[in-house]
Amino acid sequence: MKPVQDPEAANQRLSRRSFLKGAGGAAAGSVLATEMAQAASEAHTAEPEVLKGVVQVSFHLNGQPTSVQVEPRTTLLSALRNHHNPPHTAAKSVCEQGNCGACTVLIDDQPVVSCLTLAVRVEGRHVRTAAGLAQGDQLSPVQEAMCADDALMCGFCTPGFAMSVTACLEKNPAASEEEVRRACSGNLCRCGTYPHIFSAALKAGRAMLQAQKGGK
């Protein structure tokens, strides 16, 4: 997975124009709040270009190049589920308001709610979903621990939690339970799997640390 880009470089390339177009300008850049602010201030001087009709968005989905043809208003969540061929339903549609985290994906390794992300924003970027965590039948440490600890019931929140936990542990496999809770505080479960999710995350973190030691 590509590392987060140098913010300086991303700043230079991000303009109001490229933001609206969602074109190669923002390629693989990690858009931080400061960059967004800068883009907004540039908008006063830059020539606006409004996208209309159907646009093509090309990006990487779980490591594979792919594209969708969508109206610019289309969310990444809807683009994946309803416009991608074949439909990619690992991200779940629950609240469409960023309240529940069930649609969490990683964009360039950062967790985002895909229901509040326009599809055009992922042009050229790397999107990861729960469908991309396993290597074939070999579950990722997070997935394996979630199965072992029964960290899922109906399973509808599960892919979102798997992504939030994965993002947390990829940054810090030694994350404490408190840190795991905070990392997942944007995810809701209604069946009541929380305690098992926390225990699974800690277990997965230990497995990842063990694997890192083994690899060295």
Place this chain on the structure above:
Amino acid sequence: MTSQDNGTPSWGARADHRVLNKDTRRLSGPEKVKGEAIYSIDRHVPDMLYGKLVCIPVAKAEFTVDVDPAMEIEGVVIAIPLREGSTLYNGQAVAAVAAETPELAEDGARAVVVNYTPQGFVVTAESAKAPGAPQVSSRSPNHAPRGGSNDKGRGDMDATMEALDASDFVVEAEFDVAIQHHACLETHGLLADFKGGDEATIYASTQVAFGIPGSAAGPLGLDRQNVRCVVEHMGGGFGAKFSMDVAGRAACLMAAEVGRPVSMFNDRRQEFETSGNRSGSIQRIKAGVAKDGEILAMHSDMDKLGGVGRGPGAVQPYIYNVLESFTLDYALHTNTDSSRAMRAPGHPQVSFAMESVVDMLAYGIGADLVEIRKRNLSDPAYHRQLDRVAQEIGWNEHQHRTAPGKGDGWIAEGIGFGVSTWGGGGGPGAAAEVRIERDGGVTSSIGVQDLGTGVRTLVAMIPAEEFGLQASDVLPRIGDTQLPNGVGSGGSVTTASVAPCLKDASHKTRLAFAEHLASVLKCEAKDVTFADGKVFAKSAPDRGLTWKDACATLPAEGLARTGKWIGDLQTSGAHGAQAARVQVDLMTGAVKVLKMVAVQDSGLVLNPLTWRSQVNGAMIQSIGLALYEGRVMEPDLGIQINANLGDYKLPGCMEIPELVAIVDDEDTRQAVIGVGEPPAIPGAGAIANAIHNACGARITSLPITPDKVLEALAKLS
């Protein structure tokens, strides 16, 4: 080794189990963590349209609807009116559209022109009871006995009043429980896969797959037997999903009209406004106790807030023995959608009030909170369960055992208790098939849906135990009306209804296989033994066959038997006790649950791992009911102002305490009982009691938000 009893099927001694009663991973785990599990809302079929409902955003209206403007949008394929005339509650759907994309369906829904005139309405208890209030229904007054106009109350009122007079200590209080929502993550809806012709498949999010063909056949214009329902995976139900709802009916109508599949699921607002809530309640209670702790009397006057419905039946006095009682049970109608079954319908509401009253009486006479409960509960199960939760929560070391904390200082800690009851038995009607293939494959089939409870895994575990295999060796097939009959998943009946069928089918299949193998193993059929993936004659365990080799001796068509429900394999009667330890911030009124303990019996627990998840989940939903959740209606506009997951507060990662779910292992019944409802009952009462125990603030209104805590504390000083 499995039970090799060749007579009537029985679960056998727990010590003999190799698969059952052991923690067994959920078989759907890998596909769920990979995001590969396909829920009905995930289904896409060629040529599919996306549907969207048009709803009226006022409590009561007369309206006309014009769908034609929607049809002018390119990509909108159909728009239909769903009803005419008037609506009764906020969010009622009046039209539906279907389009090539969900975005275009939203455009279409916005384009539908609805002219409505708001009518007089009531959405709160106060306004519903006010003199001259607009009447919700023409059939009965807003406030009417649930049992009909002849219902004059239960119990002996005079004797109750005399017993109150004779009591050593009397309490009087009004309890108020807000409306809770199911908030299933997968919303209600279905995909009507119909392309013309005379057959259709419905992919639904439903708790009763076998009920869907009958409901869908009409709007599709098909014969019921030509409609199949599939529920491969389901994103929660909790009691809300027993009909196909307006979204489902509209999808079928539109699919029939255009001859194309239509997928239509509620959006989150519709889910809150019209598709599932636990009734609210107002309970005015007067109760009295003798010095020795015996509860002598209870007078209850209850209003059930079931919207346009009547609400559930549970009444006071709840579980505890009360010498004399009198209960008035009223429906209080408002212009809101009907309440639905939700995990032990009616029970958490009455439990909250009853447990609060028990604590109030105990403090009044200086009794220990555990002892007064045991004094008024006959069943010994409760006695041992209360002792166990008391031990786990640290009651014996606790400071405030007969009087609450005084509410001084900054942080106070308290403990509270509650008990629960439920049936949990099953019933006849379901059937199962177990099939052994020549290649060693085993398939276990029953049409029942899995709401997230773990039924799918039980469907594999039961034959695995019978054949000396592992659960992962068996392919469970569920959620399909083309499979043997399932059962509607409500009232905790699922396990006790399907497990006996699966056991019967497994047992018959094993006997038939043993008969077949007797000649191969050169022994009598009764001596054929299945254990650890092998098959052997009892007298010669070293000279057996592997399971696969044994299956290879079967004829090409394999071997299959069907099973039916056997009452002796299940029973009913669940008991539970829970304790909560909470921390109250006396400066801010914020309550944090630190720990909850549940001790629950439910006969033979088939899979303790998924059982614990079920009990944990029930405690978490109780935390929501106690502290966070509640529908908020705007009284003058008649609309719900928190119909989304941002403003309606569910328990989240930061609010989850230590949870301990314990199987009551002194329950040795050799029969299965469902566990969905009972652990969802006592938590709210236990938490409210713990708050009072911590600081002396008795809050009789759920949810217990910080403002209520501060107000109650202010009254103390």
